[in-house]
Amino acid sequence: xxxxxxxxxxxxxxxxxxxxxxxxxxxxxxxxxxxxxxxxxxxxxxxxxxxxxxxxxxxxxxxxxxxxxxxxxxxxxxxxxxxxxxxxxxxxxxxxxxxxxxxxxxxxxxxxxxxxxxxxxxxxxxxxxxxxxxxxxxxxxxxxxxxxxxxxxxxxxx
Numbered sequence: 001x002x003x004x005x006x007x008x009x010x011x012x013x014x015x016x017x018x019x020x021x022x023x024x025x026x027x028x029x030x031x032x033x034x035x036x037x038x039x040x041x042x043x044x045x046x047x048x049x050x051x052x053x054x055x056x057x058x059x060x061x062x063x064x065x066x067x068x069x070x071x072x073x074x075x076x077x078x079x080x081x082x083x084x085x086x087x088x089x090x091x092x093x094x095x096x097x098x099x100x101x102x103x104x105x106x107x108x109x110x111x112x113x114x115x116x117x118x119x120x121x122x123x124x125x126x127x128x129x130x131x132x133x134x135x136x137x138x139x140x141x142x143x144x145x146x147x148x149x150x151x152x153x154x155x156x157x158x
Contacts, residue, residue, distance in 0.1 A: 003029050005041065005067075007068075009027070009041070010041070010043070010067055010068050010113070010115045011113070013027050013041055013043040013115060014043045014045070014068070014112070014113035014114075014115060016043070017043035017044065017045050018045050018112070018113075022048060023046070023047050023048035024042065024044045024045065024109075025042075025043050026041060026042045026043070026118075027040060027041040027043075028040045029041070030122065033122070033123055033124035034122065034123045034124075035122045035123065036121065036122050037119070037121065038118075038119065038120050038121065038122040038124065039117070039118070039119050040117070040118050041115055041116070041117055041118075042064075042115065042116050042117075042118055043113070043114070043115045044069075044071070044107070044108075044109035044114050044115075044116075045109055045112055045113075045114070046108075046110065046111065046112060046114075047109075047148070048109060049144045049147070049148045050106045050108075050139075051106065051132055051133060051136050051137065052076055052080070052104050052105065052106040052132075052133035052135075052136045053104065053105070053127050053131050053132050053133060054101075054103055054104045054105065054131050054133075055102070055120075055127075055131060056101065056128070056130065057101065057121070057125070058101055059121040060101050060120055061098055061099065061100050061101055061120065061121075062098065062099045062118060062120045063096065063098045063099075063119045063120070064096055064097055064098075064099075064116045064117070064118050065095055065096035066088045066089055066090040066091075066094075066095055066096060066114070066116050067090055067115045067116060067117055068113055068114060068115045069089075069090060069110070069111045069112070069113050069114025069115060070087065070088070070089040070090070070111045070114060071087075071089075071108065071109060071110060071114055071116060072087060072088075072107060072108045072110055072151070072152070072154060072155040073085070073086040073088055073097055073099075073106075073107045074086075074106050074107070074108075074151055075103060075104070075105050076104040076105065076106075076133065077104070078104065079135065080104075080133060080135035080136065082154060085154045085155065087110075087155060090114075104133055106136075106151060108148065108151050108152050110152075110155055
């Protein structure tokens with residue numbers, strides 16, 4: 001099956017994300033979770049929280065390319081200190097990033113209708129406890145809103 005990605009695709013995916021309790025939605029372009037190559041669109045809305053994490057599998061580098069909107073990507077050291085921040089905006093500046101295996105990272109949506117293309121090795125395996133940042137709250141735990149605000153502050157104008 002041929003998948004055509006156009007502005008309507010991005011808009012529809014963003015609408016579903018905005019209506020979702022988690023404020024995000026992905027559209028898989030690969031055949032199944034067992035596929036060796038995962039390609040997907042991820043729509044994030046402001047207010048979604050992604051716990052900082054890393055991928056320990058040697059084949060799980062992640063490449064992300066902004067298709068619409070704007071994202072803030074944070075790279076953390078093992079103790080949770082932000083060591084790099086990357087602004088990724090569709091159509092200007094940094095368009096994408098590849099995050100190597102073993103690097104703690106998270107991202108925030110900086111504007112509504114933000115969608116990125118993601119590519120990484122499959123098969124799908126949920127993030128294990130050892131890959132989740134122990135220094136950041138898990139999704140749904142108390143403190144998520146405050147931690148998200150701290151992450152967003154890295155991308156606020158002075």
